[in-house]
Amino acid sequence: MSTGYLINNQVIFNHEEHTLRSANSGAGVNIYQINAPASKCFYLLIKNHNTVVTQTELFETVWGQQGAYVSVNTLYQNISLLRKALRALGISDAIKTVSKQGFMLRETISVQSIDMIDDLAIAPDNIDANQEIGELALLENEPSIPKREKLSYILYSLLTLLMLTISTLIIQRIVNKEHSQHMGYFDNYVKLIEIGGCSVYQPDEDKTNERYLTFVNNNDFTCGKDKFIYLTIPAGRLQVSEVICDKKINETGVKCTSYNSYNGLKD
Numbered sequence: 001m002s003t004g005y006l007i008n009n010q011v012i013f014n015h016e017e018h019t020l021r022s023a024n025s026g027a028g029v030n031i032y033q034i035n036a037p038a039s040k041c042f043y044l045l046i047k048n049h050n051t052v053v054t055q056t057e058l059f060e061t062v063w064g065q066q067g068a069y070v071s072v073n074t075l076y077q078n079i080s081l082l083r084k085a086l087r088a089l090g091i092s093d094a095i096k097t098v099s100k101q102g103f104m105l106r107e108t109i110s111v112q113s114i115d116m117i118d119d120l121a122i123a124p125d126n127i128d129a130n131q132e133i134g135e136l137a138l139l140e141n142e143p144s145i146p147k148r149e150k151l152s153y154i155l156y157s158l159l160t161l162l163m164l165t166i167s168t169l170i171i172q173r174i175v176n177k178e179h180s181q182h183m184g185y186f187d188n189y190v191k192l193i194e195i196g197g198c199s200v201y202q203p204d205e206d207k208t209n210e211r212y213l214t215f216v217n218n219n220d221f222t223c224g225k226d227k228f229i230y231l232t233i234p235a236g237r238l239q240v241s242e243v244i245c246d247k248k249i250n251e252t253g254v255k256c257t258s259y260n261s262y263n264g265l266k267d
Contacts, residue, residue: 004116005046008109011089014116015043020085032085037062038078045095045105054102079103186249189230192216197225203232215240 004014012023018039021031034042040062044053055075062078063070079095086094096106105111189201192212202212211233223229223244230249232241243249245256 002116004114006110006112006114007046007086007094008091009112010091011086012114012116013042013046015039015046020089022089030089032089034081034085035078037074038081041075041078041103042082045103046111049105049109049111050107052098052101052104056102058102186230186243189249192231198223198227198229201228201230206233211235 002014002016004012006012006023010023012021013019014021018034018036019031020034041058044058044061055072058075059070062075079097083093083095086092091109094106094109096104098104186201188204190204190207192200192202192207193216194200195216200216206212212231215231215233226246228245228248230243230245232243233239240261242259242261243256244259245254247254249256
């Protein structure tokens with residue numbers, strides 16, 4: 001003896017045997033065998049009568065507990081087969097689609113729990129048995145994504161993301177190191193003068209040498225407000241190096257432009 005459900009006093013559903021049959025027929029007559037996923041979907045709708053069952057709940061209960069992951073199309077195919085079987089047995093429009101949520105049995109459908117004997121499954125006369133068996137076989141054999149493969153995909157994605165992150169950090173460290181090494185050259189520069197908001201620096205070792213101040217006084221500096229210029233004037237040479245930056249040269253993210261001039265003419 002198993003427990004079944006009388007739907008609208010017209011159809012008997014045996015969720016253990018996965019069968020639907022007419023309540024007005026004797027045992028073994030007008031019995032429709034449905035596949036296990038469709039049966040589980042219908043059982044969940046019955047247990048939550050008058051309540052919306054979300055797609056997520058259906059996926060997790062019907063397939064997720066078995067470690068399988070299927071497409072939305074598979075869910076809709078199973079619901080379609082349920083509707084077709086119920087319609088063939090005299091109940092039309094029993095399952096309602098709730099937009100962007102899921103499915104539910106309509107409020108007008110009555111459900112009663114009953115005791116019953118096991119069914120002998122045959123296809124009802126007004127359903128093409130060969131067609132339905134083919135559709136059910138297609139659903140049963142539809143490839144699903146095993147949980148192990150899904151976990152492997154997730155681990156692969158995480159590993160790829162980790163490698164990209166590590167690569168980015170390594171590149172950033174190299175850039176910062178090169179920046180530090182380059183900027184270290186100017187660590188011994190001291191402020192010479194400020195002209196119009198532009199700070200002019202010279203090497204500390206040359207701070208007593210008047211050639212830097214003479215160069216500044218004899219040239220029109222237009223590096224701009226809140227700019228920083230680093231001068232290098234080698235002794236005994238006509239060459240002058242100017243590095244103009246938007247912030248102090250040892251600060252992160254600094255942007256600089258360098259010029260070389262001879263006798264006051266920039267190249």
